[in-house]
Structures are given as structure tokens and as C-alpha cells.
Amino acid sequence: xxxxxxxLRQELHQYPEISGNESKTAQRILDFLSKYKPDQMxxxxxxxxxxxxxxxxxTGKSVLFxxxxxxxxxxxxxxxxxxxxxxxxxxxCGHDGHMAILCGLAKKLHEKPIEKGTVLLLFQxxxxxxNGAKRVLKDSKFEGIQPDFAFAxxxxxxxxxxxxxxxxxxxxxxxxxxxxxxEGKTSHAGEPENGINPALAIAEMLxxxxxxICTDVASKAYCLITPIHINMGEKAYGVSxxxxxVHFTIRSNSNAHMRIIESNLEENVRKIASKFNLKTNIHWTxxxxxxxxxxxxxNYIRKAASNLDLNVLEKELPFTFxxxxxxxxxxxxxxxxxxxxxxxxxxxxxxxxxFPDEIITTGISLFYQxxxxxLDA
Numbered sequence: 573x574x575x576x577x578x579x580l581r582q583e584l585h586q587y588p589e590i591s592g593n594e595s596k597t598a599q600r601i602l603d604f605l606s607k608y609k610p611d612q613m614x615x616x617x618x619x620x621x622x623x624x625x626x627x628x629x630x631t632g633k634s635v636l637f638x639x640x641x642x643x644x645x646x647x648x649x650x651x652x653x654x655x656x657x658x659x660x661x662x663x664x665c666g667h668d669g670h671m672a673i674l675c676g677l678a679k680k681l682h683e684k685p686i687e688k689g690t691v692l693l694l695f696q697x698x699x700x701x702x703n704g705a706k707r708v709l710k711d712s713k714f715e716g717i718q719p720d721f722a723f724a725x726x727x728x729x730x731x732x733x734x735x736x737x738x739x740x741x742x743x744x745x746x747x748x749x750x751x752x753x754x755e756g757k758t759s760h761a762g763e764p765e766n767g768i769n770p771a772l773a774i775a776e777m778l779x780x781x782x783x784x785i786c787t788d789v790a791s792k793a794y795c796l797i798t799p800i801h802i803n804m805g806e807k808a809y810g811v812s813x814x815x816x817x818v819h820f821t822i823r824s825n826s827n828a829h830m831r832i833i834e835s836n837l838e839e840n841v842r843k844i845a846s847k848f849n850l851k852t853n854i855h856w857t858x859x860x861x862x863x864x865x866x867x868x869x870x871n872y873i874r875k876a877a878s879n880l881d882l883n884v885l886e887k888e889l890p891f892t893f894x895x896x897x898x899x900x901x902x903x904x905x906x907x908x909x910x911x912x913x914x915x916x917x918x919x920x921x922x923x924x925x926x927f928p929d930e931i932i933t934t935g936i937s938l939f940y941q942x943x944x945x946x947l948d949a
Contacts, residue, residue, distance in 0.1 A: 573676060573936075578929045580604055581672035582654035585926070588643030588663045591698040594620040597641050597671075601695050604675050608682035610693075617714060618707030619697040625690060626681040628947070632689030635946045636719035636904070637677060637939050638897060639670035640699035649923040665920050666727040666913065669927030671695060673725070673935035680940050689947035692719055702747075702858040705899040721869050721946050722906035724897045725935055727927060729917035731885065734934045736877045737910030739887040740870050744908065745789075746830040746862035747894030749800070749821045752777065752841055755851040758805075758814030770804060770816030773848040780840055781820060784833075789825055789889045795833055796823040796892065825890050827862045827902070860894030861902055869907035872949075876941035882934070885912075893920075911935055 580600070589597050598620040605613065610624040617623055620641060648655050648662035656662040674693050681691055698704030708714055728737055754774070759767025778799060786793045798821045805813025822837070824830035838854055845852035877884045887910075897908050911931055918925040 573679060574929070574933055577672045577676050577932050580675060581668050581927065581929060581932065584668040584671055585663045586654040586657055588656050588658060588661050588668070589641070590645055590661055591642040591701040591703065592619060594641040594697050598622055598695070598697075601641070601671060601675065605678055608678045610678065614713050618704060618709075618711045621697045621704070621708050622695040623714070623717070624678055624693040626678070626686065626693070627690050628686040628688045630688040633720040633947050633949070634690040634692060634718070635943050636692040636694055636717075636722040636900075637674060637943075638694040638696050638722065638724040638900065639674040640667040640704070641671065641695055641697045642667060642700050642704070644700055644921060646921065646923055650926055652926070662923070663927070664922065664925045665700070666925070666927040667699070669727055669929070669932060670725065672932050673939065676932060676936040677939050680936060686943065686947060691943050691947075692717065699896050702860050702894070702896050705896040709899060709903065719904055721872065722900045722904040723869065723873070723939065723942055724900070724908045725911050725938075726895065726908065727913040727931065728910040729913050729919050729925070730915060731910065731912030732883060733912050733914045733928060733931055735883045735885055735912030736873070736938065737885045737887050737912065738870055738873050738907075739890065740865055740867055742825050742890040743863040743865050744891045744893055744895045744898065745823045745825050746827050746898070747821060747823050747858075747860040748830060748834060748856050749819065749858045750837065751855050751857060752818050753853040754816040754845060755853075756814045756816075756849070759812045761810050761812045764812040767812045767814055768849050769812050769814070770848070770850055771813065773844050773850055774802065774804065774816050774818050776844050777818060777841060780844070781837070784837075789892060792826070792829065794825045794829075797821075823892055823894070825862065827864065827898070830862070860896050861898030862890075863895055863898045863901050863908045865901060865907035866905040869905050872942050872945045873907060873909050873938075875945050876938055879941050880937055882938065911938075
């Protein structure tokens with residue numbers, strides 16, 4: 573099994589595609605799945621998404637497992653034979669490995685079919701830009717899909733290989749990105765009083781946003797605000813700027829608190845803009861809901877890991893990265909878990925990162941055990 577899956581994983585790695593452009597990736601998955609004959613296949617789900625459905629002999633509960641199709645706009649610096657053939661695009665989050673795990677689960681379900689219930693394997697597009705889960709859930713082809721439980725994993729550099737990382741409640745933080753556009757009036761740089769320059773408003777917003785940061789992720793008030801991009805005026809030294817734009821990324825450890833933060837920041841931006849006679853436009857982008865793990869789902873992961881005698885780490889604090897599986901854990905009982913990918917493995921989104929093939933079978937075995945536990949209950 574592993575040799576075939578390593579070949580698939582490395583092929584996916586070599587030909588990565590960014591969010592919204594995963595057509596060839598999806599075709600490679602379909603070609604693989606065709607050998608292991610799902611009972612039903614739904615394609616073009618939320619874009620290039622695929623849902624492979626495996627049914628037991630008897631009707632019963634259903635359980636969904638999700639992986640991601642997309643890569644990142646990052647140039648790879650590795651030199652192995654299967655390095656990305658595309659300049660500026662590479663699998664630096666391990667989605668190639670996650671796909672290999674779900675393909676391996678499809679193979680196992682074909683060779684050792686479940687007795688009762690239904691297993692749903694979702695190959696989701698556009699996770700990295702925060703749009704994929706939303707599009708899948710809104711797709712009319714997904715309307716009748718109501719799994720009793722939903723699970724996903726993410727590989728975790730910095731943790732022992734094969735270690736299972738679990739946490740009740742918030743597993744990954746809510747993340748949202750704020751774009752603030754400020755429209756004033758240009759003027760001669762020697763007569764700035766005849767224009768409306770957004771510089772002081774931007775400075776005040778930066779200072780105010782910084783004052784709202786609480787870096788203690790264990791606190792209910794946790795709020796991390798990171799300035800991402802500022803643009804103001806032109807490189808024309810005789811002109812006082814009349815337009816400005818500033819972008820922030822905001823993180824919270826709960827969806828409810830994130831909504832409070834968003835409302836508060838918007839209110840303050842409008843007050844500052846009004847103070848400096850600026851028109852303002854605010855919009856949000858790349859929104860990720862917090863993965864708020866269901867206790868019953870987490871317990872199924874515990875039992876499955878125990879059956880396989882896997883090392884389990886009960887994490888105390890949530891991860892601060894965003895993951896759009898949070899929309900699934902809002903809609904269904906579910907949980908995200910971590911799969912250790914090596915204490916010395918380069919970090920996610922680093923240009924030298926590569927998914928370790930030896931953990932593929934761990935992910936397959938764990939998901940198969942979780943399926944058995946949930947469907948037999």
C-alpha cells in the first residue's frame with residue numbers, strides 16, 4: 573500500500589495547484605479512486621471538490637473525513653526529484669500528504685469494506701484562501717449530505733512522528749483579515765491644508781489596534797492583531813496623499829469572541845475616519861472559523877488512537893493558525909486532530925518543508941479505526 577501512495581503523494585507534490593485552480597490535482601485523485609470503486613462519486617463540488625462515498629452492507633450512521641486539494645504560492649527550495657515543476661507554487665502545508673492519506677483510506681475501504689453505515693471522503697478545494705469549505709457546504713450537490721460526525725487531520729512539524737495531537741473545544745483559532753480603505757483628497761505637498769491626507773488616521777488605527785492585543789491564548793480575551801500591508805499615496809513628492817489602505821489579520825480563540833472583536837474594530841475605524849474627514853470602506857477576507865471540537869468526536873479519536881497503541885498528546889492551548897474545517901465543526905459534530913510529522917521537520921509554509929511519507933499509514937489506520945468506532949456505536 574505505502575509504495576503506491578508514496579508515488580501518488582510525490583506526483584501531487586511535483587504538480588501543485590493553488591486555490592481555485594486544482595483541476596489537474598482533482599483528476600489525479602479521480603484516476604486513483606477509479607481503481608478502488610466508491611459506491612458513489614460526486615465531482616465538481618464547491619469547485620474542483622470530490623466526494624467519494626463507501627457504503628456498508630447495512631444502513632446506519634455516516635462519517636465524513638476531509639482533506640485539501642490546494643497548494644501555496646511559495647517557491648520551493650528543495651532539490652529532490654519530485655520538487656515542484658511550477659515556479660512560485662508548491663505544497664508547503666502537506667495537503668499532498670493529506671490527500672494520500674484519504675486515498676489510502678479509500679483503498680482500505682475497498683479491500684476491507686465496512687459492515688454498516690457510510691464513509692464519506694471529501695477532497696476539498698481552496699482551503700488556503702478560506703473559501704473551500706464555504707463553497708462545498710453551499711453547493712446544491714452537498715445539500716443532502718448530513719454526516720453524523722466529521723473529522724480532519726493536519727500534519728504538525730515540531731511534534732514526534734506518528735504522535736496524535738488532540739484537544740477538546742477550540743483546536744485552531746478563528747482568523748479573519750480586515751481591509752480598510754480610506755478616501756480623502758489629494759493636494760499639493762506644499763499646501764497639505766487644502767487636501768485630506770489619511771496618514772494620521774492610519775497612524776491612529778495602528779496605535780489603537782495594537783492596544784487591543786492580548787497575546788495570552790489561554791485567556792477568553794485572546795486577540796492577536798497583525799498589520800499585514802499599508803499603501804498610501806504615490807511616489808510623487810509634490811503630492812500630498814489623498815488615499816490610503818491598511819490590512820490586518822485578526823485572531824481569536826473562539827468564534828463568538830471574534831464577532832465581538834470585528835464589531836469593535838469596525839466601530840473604531842469609522843470613528844477615526846470621521847475624525848479626519850475621510851470616507852471609509854471596510855471589508856473582510858480569507859475568513860476562517862475556529863475549529864471547535866465536539867467532545868464526543870474527540871473521544872472517538874482517543875479510543876481509535878488507543879486501539880492502535882499510538883502516542884497521544886492532549887494539547888492544553890489551541891493552535892493560532894486558521895483552518896476552514898471550522899465551518900464543518902460548526903455544522904456537524906466533529907473534530908480536527910494533529911498528526912506529528914517530526915520534531916526536526918521544517919515548519920509549515922516554509923520553502924524547504926516536505927510531508928514525511930512514513931506517516932501516511934498512521935493517518936490511514938487512525939481514520940479507519942475512527943470510522944469503525946463511530947459507525948459501530
